[in-house]
Amino acid sequence: MAQNITGKIMVAFIVVTALFAGGLLYYTQVYAYYYEVTATGTDDVQLTGMVSGLPETILYEDFRAIDADSSPIRYRACFTTPSPADQLRDTYKLYPGAEPRVAPSWFDCFNAEAIGEDLAAGRAVAFTGQRNITYGIDRVVAVTQDGHGYIWHEINECGDKAYDGTPLGDDCPERE
Template identity: 55%
Template sequence: MLGKFLAIVLVVSGLAAGGAMYYLQVYGYYDEVALKPGQDVVLLPLGKDTPLPIAYGDFQAIDASSSPIRYRACFSTSLKPEALAQLFQVSEQKVPRNAPGWFDCFDAEALGEALQAGTATAFVSVKNISYGVDRIVAVTDQGLGYAWHELNACGEKAYDGTVVGETCPPRPQNTPPAE
């Protein structure tokens, strides 16, 4: 009888832990991003270091403090990718990161296909928004826009454990809490 009880406890504990991990990964850490009119969608101009805002509407975004690459956003714009490419830095990024299934506006698979087919163009939005992470913005021919965070070359090196080298900025140091 004791063996059956222990087996049931182990199975129930495993199911509870699995359910909790699933919930935390898919729902738990995400928060809606507060709207900042005129600042939510910016692109990096050619030859410049400071991003500029572009016209947008219907903005919605999510982010999580648990990871610098969990940011996802959707918006609409009247601007065309061809016109934007004349003014802003185009990104070679063709594979957006997946968003949680409940964030319906961001379909990474469809966006990736549009980027591959040339019906969408990816742009650099903000370099090193977090150490080793850039914000990428993609705009489609239909006026839909998407944003996500992607590891840059320094981030890939820093997070896979290889030597970062002199071409990357120094990593920010964690400061101890004030006493």
């Protein structure tokens, strides 16, 4: 009889511990490390110019962003712009193969699946915001035809090489 009660207590302890650990893991992934980015109001949304090769600020409003110090690819932002995507296409560098990263569900202005569908259907255009904003990480900016914009970070080819240990090659910048 005592062994039966001891076994039930052990199972209950394991289940409660697993539930607690699972809840803690969920909280840390979805909430704990993120913080809201304070907008500067002057240079939050930049695209790399075709002529200058440098990030240039575009007109924007309603800027919201989140970031986390735990990973360079956790940055997400949303904004609106009066500049049509087609006009921007003529002036700024495109970012081929852009794939938006999923944002936490509580950051409701950023829906990676919908942004990806808009990019695939041609309703949005992806631009290079800034190459190597952090070594091996590019800032990508997508603008839809109706003026909604989204920003996220992607690992570029140099980042892929750096993180998997492949020799970097001549086309990658020096690491700082």
